[in-house]
Amino acid sequence: MSDKDGKTEKPSPKKLKDARKKGELVKSPDLVSATSFLIFSVLFIPLWQFVMTQCMGLIHSQLSTQYDYGVLENNLGAIGVQSILTFFWIVSPFLAIAFFSAWLSNLLQVGFLFTGSPLKPSFKKLNPISGFKNLFNKKALFTLIKNIGKLVLVFIITLQEISSVLASFFNAGFVGIEALPMFVLDFLKTLSLKISMILFVLGILDYVVQWFSFRKKMKMTKQEVKDEFKQQEGDQLIKSQRKSKYMQLISGMMNQVQDATVVVTNPTHLAIAITYDKENNGAPTVVAKGVDFMAQKIREEAKANNVPILENKPVARSLYKTTEIGEPIPVDMYEAVAEILAFVYQMNEQSKNKI
Secondary structure, X not given: OOOOOOOOEOOOHHHXXXXXXXXXXXXOHHHHHHHHHHHHHHOHHHXXXXXXXXXXHHHHHHHHHOOXXXXXXXXXXXXXXHHHHHHHHHHHHHHHHHHHHHHHHHHHHHOOOOOOHHHOOOHHHHOHHHHHHHOOOHHHHHHXXXXXXXXXXXXXXXXXXXXXXXXXXXXXXXXXXXXHHHHHHHHHHHHHHHHHHHHHHHHHHHHHHHHHHHHHHOOEOHHHHHHHHHHHHOXXXXXXXXXXXXXXXXXXXXXXXXXXXXXXXXXOOEEEEEEOOOOOOOOOEEEEEEEOHHHHHHHHHHHHOOOOEEEXXXXXXXXXXXXXXXXXXXXXXXXXXXXXXXXXXXXXXXXXXXX
């Protein structure tokens, strides 16, 4: 179906990530139930012994203390509360095991994930027409055949196990009636272990089928791949326009650096080009600034045009944070920049005198 729809490309990591956020994952409910059944089968006899011990204790306490109708009538509320608490205490191991087994099997299949997307109301889930169609699609037919096959398999395993212990069961009377309960428990444990192991293997196979089905469902068309690439990387025309503007900006800054009075550095991380016109008596102005790669380009352009480069970390950091290109320096930086300019002019005078 995916090939017929033109979905021939593998799902991208972005599509798989988006599907995971929506709760669309590879998960086998059969593997979850099989894991729970397997754990219960392993703990079958200890759980049975726990239930019998608690029930016998409850029956013993009731028969030994509540034989008087007067006592029963006066303590009816306390007896009810005790019975409810005892009931919850008896079923607590079953609830804990069911929760742990379901949590473990889901964790192994899905991993840690918290999303509320599957809980959002959707008209598609409430649409009776869509629900009716889902009853007769290929997935529903496959699930029906799978469940019938599991039922037949469980029935065959049960018949085989019963036939293998039938003779021993009829001969149990010679051993003694007290041995019969343990014999039945061992039989039920062995049967449940065999069935749970078979169901666990089938659950793993079902997970593999679900994985391939999910990957097939998530396949993309070539157009979808192109559209996703454009969304992630941006339209190529827009990128080329941005690159052109960026190059124009760099070219303009480099032209400004050629006429700069001084370049203040950090020394390698930052570079700020400053120009100052004595005749106009205006404030010094930042004509170019950059970090890392751009700072290196500014320094190279300054060296190529014999623009003085001075290292002053505090001034460079402050100007880079507070002043944009084309803006005059802040008032609080006048004194520091004036010292730098005075040093530059002094160097220029010395070089002229030497000539």
